[in-house]
Structure formats: structure tokens, C-alpha cells
Amino acid sequence: MANKETLNNVLITGENSYASVEDSIGRLILKPQLHQRGWWIFFFIGLAGTGLLGVSITWLVYQGVGIWGNNQPVAWAFDIVNFVWWIGIGHAGTLISAILLLFKQQWRNSINRFAEAMTIFAVMCAGLYPLLHTGRPWVAIFWLFPYPNIMGMWPQFRSALEWDVFAVSTYFTISLVFWFMGLIPDFATMRDRSRNKFGKIAFAILSLGWRGSNQHWHRYEQANMLLAGLSTPLVLSVHTIVSYDFAISTVIGWNVTVFPPYFVAGAVFAGFAMVMNFLIPVRAYYGLKDLVTIRHIDWMCKILLATGMIVFYGYILEVFYGFYSGNVFETALTKDWRFNGPYSGYYWALILCNGIIPQLFWIPKMRTNLLVVWLVSFVVGIGMWLERFVIIPISLTNNYLPASNKMYYPTMWDFMMFGGTIGFFIFLMMLFLRFLPAINIFEMKDLLHKVINDESKVEPTVEAMNSKMNPTPAKEEVPA
Amino acid sequence: MSHAVAEETSTVYAIVAEFDTPEKLMSAAESARKAGFKKMDAYSPFPIHGLSEAIGFKDVKVPFLCFAGGLTGALFGYTLQYYVHVFDYPMNVGGKPLVSLPSMIPVTYEATILFAGLTAFFSMIALNRLPQPYHSIFNTPGFERATQDRFFLAIEAADAHFDAEKVKRFLQDHEPIRVSEVEP
Numbered sequence: 001m002a003n004k005e006t007l008n009n010v011l012i013t014g015e016n017s018y019a020s021v022e023d024s025i026g027r028l029i030l031k032p033q034l035h036q037r038g039w040w041i042f043f044f045i046g047l048a049g050t051g052l053l054g055v056s057i058t059w060l061v062y063q064g065v066g067i068w069g070n071n072q073p074v075a076w077a078f079d080i081v082n083f084v085w086w087i088g089i090g091h092a093g094t095l096i097s098a099i100l101l102l103f104k105q106q107w108r109n110s111i112n113r114f115a116e117a118m119t120i121f122a123v124m125c126a127g128l129y130p131l132l133h134t135g136r137p138w139v140a141i142f143w144l145f146p147y148p149n150i151m152g153m154w155p156q157f158r159s160a161l162e163w164d165v166f167a168v169s170t171y172f173t174i175s176l177v178f179w180f181m182g183l184i185p186d187f188a189t190m191r192d193r194s195r196n197k198f199g200k201i202a203f204a205i206l207s208l209g210w211r212g213s214n215q216h217w218h219r220y221e222q223a224n225m226l227l228a229g230l231s232t233p234l235v236l237s238v239h240t241i242v243s244y245d246f247a248i249s250t251v252i253g254w255n256v257t258v259f260p261p262y263f264v265a266g267a268v269f270a271g272f273a274m275v276m277n278f279l280i281p282v283r284a285y286y287g288l289k290d291l292v293t294i295r296h297i298d299w300m301c302k303i304l305l306a307t308g309m310i311v312f313y314g315y316i317l318e319v320f321y322g323f324y325s326g327n328v329f330e331t332a333l334t335k336d337w338r339f340n341g342p343y344s345g346y347y348w349a350l351i352l353c354n355g356i357i358p359q360l361f362w363i364p365k366m367r368t369n370l371l372v373v374w375l376v377s378f379v380v381g382i383g384m385w386l387e388r389f390v391i392i393p394i395s396l397t398n399n400y401l402p403a404s405n406k407m408y409y410p411t412m413w414d415f416m417m418f419g420g421t422i423g424f425f426i427f428l429m430m431l432f433l434r435f436l437p438a439i440n441i442f443e444m445k446d447l448l449h450k451v452i453n454d455e456s457k458v459e460p461t462v463e464a465m466n467s468k469m470n471p472t473p474a475k476e477e478v479p480a
Numbered sequence: 481m482s483h484a485v486a487e488e489t490s491t492v493y494a495i496v497a498e499f500d501t502p503e504k505l506m507s508a509a510e511s512a513r514k515a516g517f518k519k520m521d522a523y524s525p526f527p528i529h530g531l532s533e534a535i536g537f538k539d540v541k542v543p544f545l546c547f548a549g550g551l552t553g554a555l556f557g558y559t560l561q562y563y564v565h566v567f568d569y570p571m572n573v574g575g576k577p578l579v580s581l582p583s584m585i586p587v588t589y590e591a592t593i594l595f596a597g598l599t600a601f602f603s604m605i606a607l608n609r610l611p612q613p614y615h616s617i618f619n620t621p622g623f624e625r626a627t628q629d630r631f632f633l634a635i636e637a638a639d640a641h642f643d644a645e646k647v648k649r650f651l652q653d654h655e656p657i658r659v660s661e662v663e664p
Contacts, residue, residue: 018525018629146560154564158573163586166557170594177601184610185627189525192624208611211618212626214535216608217527222542223604230597234590241586445629446526449502 016290018445025439026193028286035434038285043430049423056417057132065135067413074396074408079129081388082418084242085270086126087168088263088384091235092271093119094175097182098231101224106450107299109443110291114282115275116179117436121428122274123172125421130164160244167241174234178227184210185220186437239264246391252329253395256321262314266384269307269354272300273380278429280374282438291439294368301367304380308358311387315355333398342407343394350390353383493616493664494520494634495647497656498625502528505631508654509534512635515650519639523617523632541607546600553595557588616664634662 028034060067070077093115100108134140142149144165146157155162187207194200210216243263246254276297283292322334338347357379360366367373393408432438499505502524509522513536522528522535532538561584565571570578605611617623617634626632635647644661651659 022628146564152569154569156571157561157565157587158576158580158583163590166587166590166594170590170597173594174597177597181601181604185526189627192627204613208605209613209615210610210627211615212523212525213617214522214524214528214531214537215539216610217524218532218537218539219542219604219608221527222540223546223600226543226546226600227597230593230600234593234597237586237589237593244586442526449526449528 016448018448021291021444021448022189022193022441024288024291025437025441025444026190028433028438029190029435030194030196030199032434034286039430039434042426046423046425046427046430049420049425050427051423052416053420053424056413056420057128059413060132060417061137065133067411069408069410069414071406071408073399073404073406074393076396077393077408078410078414078418079133080245081385081392082421083126083129083133084263084388084392085385086122086129086421087171087242088239088267088270089274089381090119090122090126090171090175090271091239091264091267092275093117093122094171094231094235095268095271096275097178098228098235101228102232106447107296109447110293110439111275111279111296111300112443113179113182113440114279114438115271116175116182117429117432117438118271118274118278119175120172120179121425121432122271123168123175124428125425127168127172128421130161130168160241160248163241164245167238171234171238174227174231178231181220181223181227182440182443183436184208185212186441188212189441190437236264239267251395252327252398252400253318253322253333253391256318258314258317258321262311262317265307265310265314266387269304269311270381270384272304272307273377273384276300276304276373276377277381280370280377282433284370286433286438288439291444297370297373298364298367301361301373304377305358305361308354308380312355315351329398329400333395337394337398338390343390343397346386346394347390350383350386353379353386357383491663492637492644493619493662494636495644495651495659496617496620496623496632496634496662497651497654497659498620498622499631499633499654499656500629502531502631504655505633506531506534508633508651508656511654512633512650516641517635517639517647519636519642521617521634521636523623523626523634525627525629525631528631539607542600542603545603546596549599549603550592550596552599553592554588556595557591558584560591561587616662619664620662621660622658630657 068078070079093112096108096115097112097119100112131137131140131144134143142151142153143155144162146155155165184207187203188210191200191203191207194203240260240263243259247256247259249255279292280297283289319334319338322330322338325331337343357376360372360376366376397405397408399405497508499508505522505524506528509520509531512520513534518536520535522531524531562579566578572578617632620626620632620634622630623632633651635642635651637644648659648661
């Protein structure tokens with residue numbers, strides 16, 4: 001992996017034309033031979049993980065939630081930790097696709113498709129947990145969804161858990177619709193480029209007969225802006241509502257008003273870290289360095305740094321609240337269960353992972369060193385998981401009645417299911433890379449059109465159809 | 481095809497010009513509108529800003545439908561909870577009122593967004609008449625590049641001023657790569 005790519009303000013580097021932009025994205029689908037050993041290795045890892053998930057779900061449904069380590073007083077453990085972790089990872093996708101669109105941040109064009117796919121897959125993984133936590137999901141359906149049933153029963157709308165059902169299912173639906181809508185024009189492009197009969201038919205069906213007419217684009221743009229405008233408050237509300245699951249209860253360590261903003265920032269933080277964990281290897285492996293430039297990585301690092309600081313502020317405020325509240329139980333939680341005690345290692349690892357290590361990104365050199373960026377992102381992913389672990393099981397072990405304090409120990413099945421969802425996620429990402437345009441083709445052309453009009457150094461050569469199969473980074477002459 | 485009357489031109493769907501840059505398409509569309517053509521459409525691989533104005537296409541149905549969808553969603557979310565908690569299954573929780581408004585906000589809010597978002601998507605699809613597997617414009621030679629790197633302007637036979645020869649000459653003046661007559 002070359003770590004010596006130049007940082008400048010050009011969002012598409014190298015010599016590119018509409019055709020070459022399209023080609024470097026489209027060939028991932030049209031040329032199966034591009035997916036070599038690396039793809040197959042991850043595909044099989046993902047497939048194995050999916051199998052593991054299947055096995056653990058089957059055993060769980062057969063045997064019941066007793067196979068997990070959850071027990072009183074720690075009734076919420078890995079399942080809810082993983083739920084919050086996954087759903088948080090999804091939030092970066094919506095932030096990139098919606099909020100950055102509203103702010104007219106053109107650089108998002110090359111990463112939004114990828115991040116949106118992550119959103120959808122992460123929400124799928126997240127949704128599994130609360131559903132399976134009910135133990136008998138097929139019976140639980142009337143607890144969750146309000147529909148007239150023969151028992152004459154309704155869900156309790158005053159419960160934060162019911163709000164969660166609405167928030168997460170709306171989030172999933174809207175993200176899926178938003179993602180699919182953006183894919184329609186690209187499906188049309190793939191339909192027209194595909195030489196393979198099966199591919200042509202499949203893409204023709206998926207593209208719904210899109211013909212790129214001005215009327216289509218006109219309404220597409222309207223719907224796109226509206227969905228972006230709707231997704232923005234939606235993404236903020238989803239993690240806010242997730243944090244209400246904790247914040248509106250009276251559990252020690254949960255009843256804190258800083259939770260909603262701190263959870264939202266944490267979600268974006270974790271999500272950007274995951275985007276980079278996937279994107280850095282993918283852009284290197286598939287030669288997408290001209291489209292996802294070092295400038296993108298640099299900006300994502302800055303967002304990581306900013307949201308990381310908000311999260312760190314949340315940790316500091318939790319400690320402050322632990323002492324300032326004057327509540328002996330809160331103080332005891334902070335002192336005896338977080339700073340010291342059997343779980344203190346996790347707490348301090350969390351501070352290290354999320355508070356200290358991301359500060360490396362203050363140094364510009366670190367933001368352009370791909371190895372460092374990848375490692376820091378990985379550490380942030382772990383740190384965000386630890387954060388939920390610290391908040392959920394650790395708070396529950398400490399009770400108002402000291403006699404009921406009890407340690408939490410996960411079982412093998414807890415780990416297997418977590419590993420299984422990670423595998424499932426990798427599996428879906430690999431299929432996405434293979435069968436769908438991983439970068440938004442038409443938005444990249446739009447960006448290229450603007451780059452050309454901005455008297456950039458990039459010289460458009462529209463006739464360069466198929467002339468370059470593997471655009472290499474050109475020698476950069478103007479670092480900004 | 482010398483005497484071109486709109487009703488009789490069943491053998492021609494449109495005269496289509498192919499351009500290699502969005503700027504040429506824009507100027508051609510602009511002058512076609514000024515020349516009085518109404519029934520025309522442009523085809524491009526990506527949205528071009530200002531093209532709708534150039535072509536004279538105005539449409540604000542999607543935002544209004546989306547707004548109506550949002551209102552419906554809000555009404556649905558709120559009345560669902562109201563009906564459940566007041567009429568169908570009243571439950572006294574700690575002496576709190578049956579309609580405890582703050583606790584009803586999240587579901588109302590999410591329902592608003594769900595309905596508005598789905599309306600925006602489906603009204604875009606429906607107004608664009610998608611899915612539509614066949615359309616006459618696909619008969620244009622080289623039209624597969626309309627989703628790749630070429631820009632097309634179609635002046636349709638349904639237009640009141642349509643005259644195949646004149647339209648061809650008109651389009652030839654705007655540096656097209658080619659101008660073709662397209663069958664329906």
C-alpha cells in the first residue's frame with residue numbers, strides 16, 4: 001500500500017473522463033476476474049461467520065435466552081451492547097449521504113454509496129439483537145408492532161423500547177429507500193454497459209426503465225433533497241431514542257441528560273471509523289485511489305477527531321456527574337466499578353481507545369498515513385464497543401441494594417453471535433462490492449463535470465472510452 | 481414526411497440530437513425553447529443544473545405530495561396512540577394522564593418521517609411513470625450512451641410546431657454528433 005499519495009484539493013485525481021470514472025467503478029461488477037484471492041478470502045470469512053450466526057440463532061431459538069450470560073441483575077448485556085454498537089456504525093452512512101448533501105459537501109459523492117450500504121447492513125445486524133432478546137420473536141411481534149390482534153392487546157407507547165421499534169424500523173426503511181433510489185440511475189448505466197445477458201436483464205429490471213430524462217432527473221433531485229432533509233432529523237432522532245432506553249430509566253449510571261448528544265456523536269464516531277476500516281483496503285485493492293483520494297481520508301479523520309472529542313467530553317461529564325450529583329450510588333459506580341474494581345481494565349481501555357489515541361489526528365502527517373488511519377479507526381471500533389459495555393452491563397452490576405450486586409460473565413454463545421454478525425456484515429459487504437456499483441457513478445460524473453468547469457488541472461477526454469483500464473495517479477503538481 | 485402535421489406523424493416519435501458535452505445540450509435546449517418547442521426532453525447521464533429551466537420544465541408535485549405524506553404520517557402516529565391509550569386499552573400508569581403528550585412525540589415524529597420519506601420516493605417513481613420497460617426513446621441509435629457519457633435532446637412529434645425536416649435543420653445548427661429520426 002503506497003503511503004505517499006499527495007494531499008491536494010482535487011477530489012478526483014489522475015486523468016479521468018466520464019467514461020473512465022464509470023469504467024473504474026463499473027468494472028468491479030462487469031469483470032469478475034478483478035475479484036481475486038483477497039475477495040474470496042473475505043467472502044469465505046463472511047460466509048463462515050454467517051453460518052456461525054445461523055447456528056447460534058438456531059440454538060438460541062431452540063433453547064431460549066438462557067444460553068446467554070444475561071441474568072439478574074444484568075438482564076441487558078451483549079445483546080444490547082451489540083445492538084447499540086451496530087446501529088451506531090450505521091449512522092455514518094446517513095450522515096454522509098444526507099447531512100453532507102444538505103451542506104453541499106461534494107466530496108461525499110465518492111463515499112456515500114459505500115457508507116449507505118454499511119448503514120443498511122449494520123442496521124440489519126443491529127435489528128437481530130433486540131428481536132432475539134425477546135426469546136420468542138414470532139410471539140413477540142404483537143409487543144413490538146401495533147396491529148389489531150385477536151387478544152385485543154397493543155404495545156405500550158409510553159415505553160422507550162416501543163419508541164425504539166418505530167425509530168429503528170423507520171430508519172431501516174428510509175435508508176433502504178434512499179439507497180435504492182440512488183442506485184436506480186446507476187443500474188441504468190450498468191444495464192447499458194453490461195455485455196452479459198444475465199447482467200443486462202437483472203440490471204434492466206432493477207433500473208425500472210430509467211432513461212435519464214430531464215423529467216426523471218428533475219423529480220429525482222427533488223425526492224433526493226427531500227429524503228436527505230428527512231433523514232437528517234431521523235438519524236439524530238434514532239440514536240437519541242436509543243439513548244432514551246437508558247437515560248429515562250432510574251438505573252445508576254444511565255440516568256444522565258448528556259446521553260442523547262453523546263450517543264449521537266459516538267455513533268458518527270464509530271461509523272466513520274468503520275467506513276475507513278473498509279474503504280482503505282478496498283480503494284487500494286481495487287484501484288479506486290483516484291476517486292477516493294487522500295483528501296477524503298483526511299477529512300474523514302477530522303470528523304473522527306471532532307466527534308471523538310464530543311464523546312470524550314461525554315466521558316468527562318459522566319465522571320463529573322458521578323461526583324457532583326451527591327448520590328452515593330452514582331459516586332460508588334464511578335469510583336468502585338469504573339475507576340477501580342473488576343471491570344476497571346475495560347473502563348481505562350475505553351478512555352485510551354476513544355479519548356487518547358484519536359488525538360493522534362491533530363498531527364496532519366498522521367491523517368495521511370493510511371496505516372495509522374486504519375489502525376486508529378480499528379481501535380476506535382473497539383473503543384466504541386467498550387463504551388457500550390461500560391455503560392450497559394457494568395452499570396447494571398451495581399445496584400441500589402448492594403446485596404444484589406452481581407458480576408456479569410458472557411458465555412460462548414454471546415461471543416459466537418457477536419462474531420456471527422460481524423461475519424454476516426462482511427459477507428454482505430463482499431456481495432455489495434461484487435454486484436452493485438460501490439461508488440455512485442452519476443454523482444462522480446456530476447463532480448467531474450464541476451471539476452472540469454472549475455478550470456482544474458484535470459483535462460477531460462470524453463473520447464477516452466476504454467482507453468484506460470487502470471488509471472494510475474498522475475504526478476500531482478499543485479499541492480494546495 | 482414533407483407535410484408534417486402532428487397527428488399524422490405516427491412513424492416518427494421524435495427527432496433526437498446527440499451531443500458530447502452538457503453545455504452544448506444546454507444551449508440547444510435553451511434555443512429550442514425560445515423557438516417555441518414545448519414537447520421535448522433531454523437525456524443525460526447525470527443531473528444538469530439549470531437544464532429544467534432551459535427546457536422549460538416546471539414541476540413541484542413531489543415536494544407537495546411529500547408534505548401531504550408527512551402530515552398524514554403525523555396524524556396517523558398521533559391518532560394511533562390516542563386511540564390505543566384512550567379508547568381501546570386505557571391503562572392507568574402511576575396516575576399519569578392517559579394522554580401524556582411528551583411520551584407520544586417520538587412515535588408521532590418517526591411516523592411523520594416514515595410516511596413523508598416513502599411518499600417522496602414513491603411519488604418520484606409514479607410521476608416518472610416507472611417502472612417502464614419500453615420507451616420509444618430507446619430506439620435512438622447509440623442511446624445506451626445516454627446513461628454513460630452522451631447528452632441527448634429529443635424534440636417529439638407530438639409538438640405542435642413539429643416538422644421533421646425543420647427540426648432536423650434546427651438541431652444540426654447546435655454542433656450535434658448526429659441527429660436521428662426515431663420510431664415509436
